[in-house]
Amino acid sequence: xxxLYDEIGGAVxxxxxxxxxxxxxxxxxxxxxxxxxxxxxxQAAKQKAFLTxxxxxxxxxxxxxxxxxxxxxxxxxIDDSHFDAVVGHLAGTLKELGVDDAKIARVGxxxxxxxxxxxxxxxxx
Amino acid sequence: MTGRIRRGxxxxxxxxxxxxxxGLLRGGVAVPSSCRAGACQACMLRAVAGDxxxxxxxxxxxxxxxxxxxxxxxxxxxxxxxxxxGPPPAIGATIAEVAxxxxxxxxxxxxxxxxxxxxxxxxxxxxxxxxxRAYSLASSPADGRAxxxxxxxxxxxxxxxxxxxxxxxxxxxLRGPAGTCFYTEGRPEQPMLLVGTGTGxxxxxxxxxxxxRRGHTxxxxxxxxxRDPDGFYLVDExxxxxxxxxxxxxxxxxxxxxxxxxxxxxxxAQVTQRLFPNLKGWRVFLCGSPDRVTALKKQSFLxxxxxxxxxxDAFLTAEMPPPPLRTPAARAT
Ligand SMILES: Cc1cc2nc3c(=O)[nH]c(=O)nc-3n(C[C@H](O)[C@H](O)[C@H](O)COP(=O)(O)OP(=O)(O)OC[C@H]3O[C@@H](n4cnc5c(N)ncnc54)[C@H](O)[C@@H]3O)c2cc1C
Ligand code: HEM
Ligand code: FES
Numbered sequence: 127x128x129x130l131y132d133e134i135g136g137a138v139x140x141x142x143x144x145x146x147x148x149x150x151x152x153x154x155x156x157x158x159x160x161x162x163x164x165x166x167x168x169q170a171a172k173q174k175a176f177l178t179x180x181x182x183x184x185x186x187x188x189x190x191x192x193x194x195x196x197x198x199x200x201x202x203x204i205d206d207s208h209f210d211a212v213v214g215h216l217a218g219t220l221k222e223l224g225v226d227d228a229k230i231a232r233v234g235x236x237x238x239x240x241x242x243x244x245x246x247x248x249x250x251x
Numbered sequence: 252m253t254g255r256i257r258r259g260x261x262x263x264x265x266x267x268x269x270x271x272x273x274g275l276l277r278g279g280v281a282v283p284s285s286c287r288a289g290a291c292q293a294c295m296l297r298a299v300a301g302d303x304x305x306x307x308x309x310x311x312x313x314x315x316x317x318x319x320x321x322x323x324x325x326x327x328x329x330x331x332x333x334x335x336x337g338p339p340p341a342i343g344a345t346i347a348e349v350a351x352x353x354x355x356x357x358x359x360x361x362x363x364x365x366x367x368x369x370x371x372x373x374x375x376x377x378x379x380x381x382x383x384r385a386y387s388l389a390s391s392p393a394d395g396r397a398x399x400x401x402x403x404x405x406x407x408x409x410x411x412x413x414x415x416x417x418x419x420x421x422x423x424x425l426r427g428p429a430g431t432c433f434y435t436e437g438r439p440e441q442p443m444l445l446v447g448t449g450t451g452x453x454x455x456x457x458x459x460x461x462x463x464r465r466g467h468t469x470x471x472x473x474x475x476x477x478r479d480p481d482g483f484y485l486v487d488e489x490x491x492x493x494x495x496x497x498x499x500x501x502x503x504x505x506x507x508x509x510x511x512x513x514x515x516x517x518x519x520a521q522v523t524q525r526l527f528p529n530l531k532g533w534r535v536f537l538c539g540s541p542d543r544v545t546a547l548k549k550q551s552f553l554x555x556x557x558x559x560x561x562x563x564d565a566f567l568t569a570e571m572p573p574p575p576l577r578t579p580a581a582r583a584t
Pocket of ligand 2: 157160161172175176179195196199204209210212213237238241244
């Protein structure tokens, strides 16, 4: 099965998606403080890694990596509400890019699969 | 494993978190520096073995990267780094003229010994004795070999005050060019917004002239910010470029002063946002004061400009008090 990443358009489409997604996140006052890096290019590179991963593209992150990448954010208090907001902007971004609802649901499922890792919780919870 | 640096007879273990620059200065090696944030390229060194890390090579021309040049203020090597003795290659230049063009701003004209291949808006590193500083190019190769800089004279600034007092005929060194703040061809109809504070006008002015020379047809808007209404310069030149068709607009914005005149009064980012509320599809250039550049960059992005369509040069200076300068005599050899 081809990945959504390829169906959506691969690396080129990702650049467009990063701009839209990052803008949504920065405009969301619940999330902006976590992403407010003076080096916007570096932050954008991480958004790209995020989008590549949730669309099933060539990303190289394990659940443990996700725990490590977000541990300092968990310490700062991110919870399910932040997670839902991120997934919401993700869906909104894909919709703007003309991705159909069935594919958006598949992306949502990939994101859902790392919820406990991102939020640093025991998978059994 | 923490990093190690070898240079000549020096063999130095870096402390945790220490940059190569900090380590070398601690070890008594005179490495020039200014911004210590990867922006000015004053601290460039060459590694002949070992990996300085990707962050330390960001913004360097590919040819320099391939030869192992890196920015020591951004390098936190984890292994051993062997550094070559001697400074990076530079060309000589003669100061042809120093003229005041604004309040505490001088225009410096330089005659380099050989042609410098650059794009208007890029910057060079100017070398004066032990000091290296970045200055943006206000000139264009189309106007000849001479280079033009606009230098703000800082109250205690070492190089800016020296430049302001330099006599014609004085020699300096030059490296570069560097930076991505320049006009790129391919979308002549794209609207352009250029915002700068103080001498941030130098590269912006060069970019505007370059865009027009290369046949840009879209509207070009230049916003210049200054602390007070007397702080503007090149006003006649820029006013003279507007021909009433709206192809070029020039706005001055002062932080304080009387409202209602031809100068906008208020915070530069807010005024810019009010005048240019939607930047979707625009090309944006931002130069000058680091905090204004950072604020405007974020704002431009949120207002719709694509990240790849925003070019910015923050004029980072050395921190106050400035880093200690080691003389060559104090070098550990
Ligand atoms: C990409 C880039 C482009 C740039 N382009 C331009 C440009 O086009 N035009 C321009 O004017 N500048 C530009 N700059 C800034 C420039 O590189 C220098 O940083 C600036 O001229 C100050 O250098 P200086 O030697 O005069 O000051 P420094 O001696 O480096 O001092 C820096 C600051 O410390 C203060 N200071 C100095 N000595 C002391 C002391 N003994 N005690 C306490 N405080 C002290 C000074 O007041 C100054 O504010 C650019 C910077 C960058 C990164
Ligand atoms: C939907 C599930 C999520 C996935 C798959 C995901 C994935 C990623 C990835 C791949 C990175 C890059 C890691 C790196 O290379 O350093 C990253 C970084 C980051 N993520 Fe997430 N993320 C998710 C949810 C969230 C949420 C809910 C937040 C809440 C604010 C968040 C905030 C961040 C931040 C701030 C960074 C950058 C960290 C840094 O600056 O080093 N992420 N994420
Ligand atoms: S780039 Fe290293 S000191 Fe400026």
